[in-house]
Amino acid sequence: MSGRRVTIRDIAERAGVSKSTVAYALKEDSQCAAATRERIQRIAMEMGYVANPLVSAHLANVRRAESKAGYLATLAYLSDRPLKQMLAQGFPHMGAYDGARERANELGYHLEVFHYENPDLSWDRLKGILQSRGIHGVVIGPHRGSKVQLDMEWDCFSTVIIGDSIAYPRFHSVGFDHLGNMELLFSRLFRKKGRRIGLALSGFINRRVRFQFRSAFDFFQEELETDMRVPALISEQWEPAVFLKWYSEYKPEVIVTVYDDVRRWLDSIGVRVPQDVEIATPAIMADSLDYSGIHLPLKTLGKLAVDTVAAQLFRNEKGIPESRCVSLVVGEVRTGKTLREGLV
Template sequence: MTEPANATIKDIAHACGVSLMTVSRVLRGAPKVSEEKRELVMREAARLNYQPDPHLARMMQVVRGKKQQRVRAVIAVIREDVPQDGLLSPTYQYVPVEYIRRRAQGHGYAVEEFFLGRDGLTPKRLQKILHARGIEGVIVSPQSLQLPCSKLDYSPFAAVTFGNAMSSPALHMCAGNMTLGIHMAAEQLAARGYKRIGVAVTRWIVNRSQFGYSGGLFHWQHGLAPEDRVPLLLFPSNDISKGFEAFAKWMGEHQPDALITFDTHVPGWLRRLGLRFPEDVGFVVHDWTPKMKEFAGIYQRREHLAAAAVDLIVTQLSQHEHGVPEVQRQIMIPPQWVDGGSVRG
């Protein structure tokens, strides 16, 4: 018997001897269908070579969404407010809520920020608030070594996190590709005649990038003569203001002629050591933003990180996916080199 050229859910329902509603629920991953019927429907769909109509699927999502008045079209952005970690200073950059809101509005979602640790907001209390407001989508922005965000129960949510600071639970993740970023910056510096390129950051930054800084530096140095390889400096504290002695010792021992590091404190330390940039040392900001126009840097394009995170949330909600995924999806955004007066032309 010849199978239909363009099988429909009606064809699948007829082949299985079940209702159209049952087939529809199985194909969109909805709950409350027995495993036996689910396997039967999926087997017949494969045999009939069923191909869903994406335009129809999107329209049906809108129709179903209007029926679910309990669920609000709001994405929660979860931050952490733990001052003693030293991770809330201007030294550290996070994805601005404006970027997230801009993308979410394009999908028809509003955005609300919640700060764990501020005004007595605990993970348990936040869980109750999100449930009471019918919020199903959350974007997690870890900003503390204590990681109170890791104590939430993510089973009711479609969730995404920024970076790898919270490795457990392992949510879907969006991050900048800093292995590529460090290599890109090193190439730009080498093209300008710099030979001894050093990277000075904190362990928090390295871990959040999934070792992208150390990995990128190692990859670059692999092709250098041993005498030109400057070891990575990990500051002894996440509070950069406490790092001058370690920095001065590292500079004296290894004498890099170009640095990839923070925009705060380090420029002042270089002047304190009698060094000028770009005359004596090239200076590159590892996490450049448009407000740092006087420096060269690696631009991590956080507007694209925000867009990717929102898109992942919307995709999960449309597919009825909640909880910690079996396999974590990771979206890596390539950074961009930005020229500036802190390096030779």
């Protein structure tokens, strides 16, 4: 067979089985007995078989077109909150779920939310439910906390993480390029010379983005004259008294921060935004906020997560990867009402 691609027919003839059995074995399908799967996979490896991605993609499209309503399979969206809370107004990560659901529908999948913190749902039971439902793809949604550990056995699932909250297992993940976004924001802010720019963050936010906001801030501060530098406020006691003391001492003309706390605290002492002090943020996640800064497209993140899982399913990659890949999404510059001029 030298000089041509090894086919499923070739493997079937060597193994003495049907082509459908070979196809099931190469896809790790449970319809093929484990011993048979291993034997066929060994033969395929010895023969140098390589799947043709164009053919596989075509067949997937054919199956999708022939299936009722385009349905292929169900993907799990693993969340630390129940669906009812996710659907509530103001849920901060709803965009990621919306994007994941939208892309799943486009690809012929159904996306179903599983709230794993339900006290009646152990990890063993959750794994059993997913397997009994024939669910092999899992999207782990953004979490409230950081350094979260998920103690289920993952050997039979293709999995991706949205965001940086999961410390273990170390699956492939999709997230925002926080360092690049902060560098983009500062490069725009520093174009206008003479403004003293300060950074104010809670310790929680600082850790959640793995110190990337602070790193970019320190880099740009080093380029300034000493009298233009403003020490960063990174505080575990994220409260009005701590912030207002810092503001009173250093009087920054522009404050880079996350969430709406700083604006409310400034308003409490009669400081107007943007007339008296300007605010910019590297993390606008809600379309309703009128901040100037970098908008983080959560829907894009959700779509990318489903694309990543679909690619793993296509390649039959399951379990914790030996080499972890991280895909980063760059934010979009947005002009709101917290700067006197746009981020040109």
